Amino acid sequence: MAQDMKHKKVAYYPGCALEGSGHAYNRSTKAVGKALGLDLVELKNWNCCGAMEVKNVDPKIQTYLSARNLSITEQMGFDTVMAPCNGCYHNLKKAEYDLAHDAGSKEVNSRLSQKAGHKTYEAGQVETIHALDWIKRSIGEDGIRARVKNSLKGLKIANYYGCMYTRPRHIFPEKDQGPGSESTAKPHFMDDILAAAGAENVDFPLKTACCGGAHTLSDSDTSTKLVLNILTAAEACGADVVATECPTCHTGLEMHQIRAEKVLGRKTNIKILYFTQLLGMALGLSAKTVGVNENFSDARPLLREKGLG
Amino acid sequence: MDRLTIDEIETRLDALAARPDDALARDAVRLADDLLAMGEAVLEAWLDARGEPPTEETHEGFRLLALHRQGARGNPSFNACRETCRELVYHRNLILAEPDAGDIARRIRLGAMVALHLALFIGGKLKEAGLGDFCCSSRPIRRGETIDTEPETA
Numbered sequence: 001m002a003q004d005m006k007h008k009k010v011a012y013y014p015g016c017a018l019e020g021s022g023h024a025y026n027r028s029t030k031a032v033g034k035a036l037g038l039d040l041v042e043l044k045n046w047n048c049c050g051a052m053e054v055k056n057v058d059p060k061i062q063t064y065l066s067a068r069n070l071s072i073t074e075q076m077g078f079d080t081v082m083a084p085c086n087g088c089y090h091n092l093k094k095a096e097y098d099l100a101h102d103a104g105s106k107e108v109n110s111r112l113s114q115k116a117g118h119k120t121y122e123a124g125q126v127e128t129i130h131a132l133d134w135i136k137r138s139i140g141e142d143g144i145r146a147r148v149k150n151s152l153k154g155l156k157i158a159n160y161y162g163c164m165y166t167r168p169r170h171i172f173p174e175k176d177q178g179p180g181s182e183s184t185a186k187p188h189f190m191d192d193i194l195a196a197a198g199a200e201n202v203d204f205p206l207k208t209a210c211c212g213g214a215h216t217l218s219d220s221d222t223s224t225k226l227v228l229n230i231l232t233a234a235e236a237c238g239a240d241v242v243a244t245e246c247p248t249c250h251t252g253l254e255m256h257q258i259r260a261e262k263v264l265g266r267k268t269n270i271k272i273l274y275f276t277q278l279l280g281m282a283l284g285l286s287a288k289t290v291g292v293n294e295n296f297s298d299a300r301p302l303l304r305e306k307g308l309g
Numbered sequence: 310m311d312r313l314t315i316d317e318i319e320t321r322l323d324a325l326a327a328r329p330d331d332a333l334a335r336d337a338v339r340l341a342d343d344l345l346a347m348g349e350a351v352l353e354a355w356l357d358a359r360g361e362p363p364t365e366e367t368h369e370g371f372r373l374l375a376l377h378r379q380g381a382r383g384n385p386s387f388n389a390c391r392e393t394c395r396e397l398v399y400h401r402n403l404i405l406a407e408p409d410a411g412d413i414a415r416r417i418r419l420g421a422m423v424a425l426h427l428a429l430f431i432g433g434k435l436k437e438a439g440l441g442d443f444c445c446s447s448r449p450i451r452r453g454e455t456i457d458t459e460p461e462t463a
Contacts, residue, residue: 163389185392205396205419209426210389215433222433225319229429233422236415 007129007138009039011078013069015088015247016048022085022247024291028276029084029131031290035283036139036147040082043072049091052214059098060108066095067109070128071121084131084276086164086246090171092128097171099123130165131276132189132245133182141196149284151198154306157278158204158234158242158270159190162211162249190245190275197282202237206230213248216256224263227256231268240302243275250274254296271299281308315354315432318347322425330414337413341404344420345373348397351428352376355387358435371398390430396423 018026033040046069050062070092073081083089098105100123113120129137135144166172166184175182182189187208191201209230212223231253234242244250253272261267273295280290287293287303313321325333325340333340349372353363356379368375377394381387400420410416 167388168385185395205400205423206393206426208392210430212429212433215437219433219436222429222436226426226429226433229422229425233419233426236418236422 004137007080007082007134008037009041010129010134011073011076011081012040012042013046013073013081013083013088013092014042015046015083015085016051017085017087017247017251021251024294025084025247025250025274025276027294028274028280028290031285032135032276032280032283035280035285036135036143038134038138041076041078043069043081044076046072049088051087051091060105061112062091063095063098063102063105064109064112066091067099067121068113068116068118070095070126071113071119073126074121075119079125080127080129082129082131082134084245085248086130086162087248089128089130090164090167093171096123096126096128130189130245132165132193135193135279136189141192144193144196144279144282148197148282150282150308152194152278152282152306152308153198153200155199155278155308156202156238156240157194157199158202158237158239159187159194159207159275160204160211160230160234160242160244160249160253161187161190161207162213162244162246163208165246166208190243194243194275194278197279199278199282202234202239204234204237204239206233211249211252212256213252216252220256220259221263223252224256224259227253228260228264228266228268231257231260231270232266235268235270239270240306241271241273241278241299243273243278245275257297271302272297273299312353313347313350315351315428315435318350318428319425319432322347322421322428326418326421326425333414333417334409337404337408337417340417341401341408341420344397344404344417344424345371345401347424348373348394348427349376351424351431352380352394355380355431355435373398387434390427393423393427393430397427 014026030040047065050065054062054065081092083092099109110120166175166187169184172184175184195201210226211230212226216223231242242253244253250272257268277290277292281287287300292299352373353376356363364375364379366375368378373394377391397420400416400423404413404416404420
């Protein structure tokens with residue numbers, strides 16, 4: 001894919017998770033951006049996207065929450081916002097779709113925007129991209145290869161995208177557009193990026209499987225079993241590491257890996273790392289700089305063994 | 310195969326994955342179809358719970374895919390297992406394409422893990438029914454639900 005100047009400097013919407021449980025993702029995303037010469041400008045006074053909860057109260061309010069963030073993006077002079085969290089990314093995309101296709105959502109957004117005293121966001125003004133799009137489009141595989149200082153060679157990776165990065169398909173019109181575009185059935189952007197960094201990707205059949213994140217409090221046992229199965233499958237594929245690109249999935253995999261051992265007596269040894277942590281180390285950043293020490297799943301011995309970090 | 314419950318399917322898949330390699334290799338062809346049948350039984354359980362007779366039709370040559378389409382109707386969060394169903398069909402085909410492959414036991418185990426994911430996902434949805442959405446896809450958009458968001462009155 002050719003490098004794209006448009007995405008060298010984008011608005012950045014970290015979302016709530018990246019300020020909490022996904023702190024290492026925030027840290028490693030910023031560090032990778034810096035190492036690649038990309039600019040991220042954080043949205044001023046951004047709000048929560050409503051994640052998985054608000055839509056169950058009122059989906060139009062949820063649409064408004066994302067529309068406000070898109071309005072801020074526009075007011076800051078950007079036409080692109082990057083969201084590394086699958087939940088935030090999904091909700092921004094959904095709001096975009098909603099505002100273009102649903103008169104009721106548009107009306108509620110207009111009314112609440114006026115009441116809140118900011119410009120009403122109109123569909124089509126801002127492009128929402130994921131961290132994977134950001135790196136793939138602005139740097140590309142050739143650009144990564146040229147910048148690798150510490151190849152991931154010898155590291156076998158199961159790339160895990162979770163279920164929100166590609167679903168529902170109709171809110172991602174740019175996907176499934178043939179060569180170069182992302183696939184909703186078999187996503188590959190993370191595979192492409194990490195392969196360019198030298199990693200060996202394994203053929204992983206559960207790359208878009210649900211991790212049970214939304215279930216984790218109401219039915220922890222099901223979440224634990226779902227995660228255990230994902231991790232076991234990754235191990236069966238020969239992977240050393242599961243690479244993630246969603247803070248909810250990442251936290252779920254880490255927490256339920258521990259819980260599976262405690263509750264079900266099933267231990268898995270596979271390590272869980274954000275793709276930005278892996279890419280960062282390939283670019284020559286230390287394990288500490290990309291927050292590997294913040295992960296529950298301690299990959300440091302494995303990384304040392306592979307000559308990384 | 311008699312209609313199995315989702316719990317029975319989970320138990321059966323766990324047992325299958327624990328079998329020695331040579332036992333799996335000997336039964337590869339039968340197990341490939343068993344995996345598909347277990348996937349169908351999981352979706353039948355979902356449809357039964359919704360009071361819908363499971364279809365006997367096929368989609369792209371597979372009843373599993375037709376059952377998924379039926380189950381997803383009016384329930385977009387069900388689409389989160391669309392690729393799982395397709396992976397299960399792929400693994401069944403992969404096993405049948407080369408039943409004597411050197412890594413056939415591994416292929417069968419991976420197929421069993423895909424089927425187990427389907428069982429856990431649907432089992433979880435059934436448990437949670439009535440407590441809200443299981444996953445985060447855009448239910449309101451697809452169903453065209455109307456929610457009362459009338460303007461406040463002074």
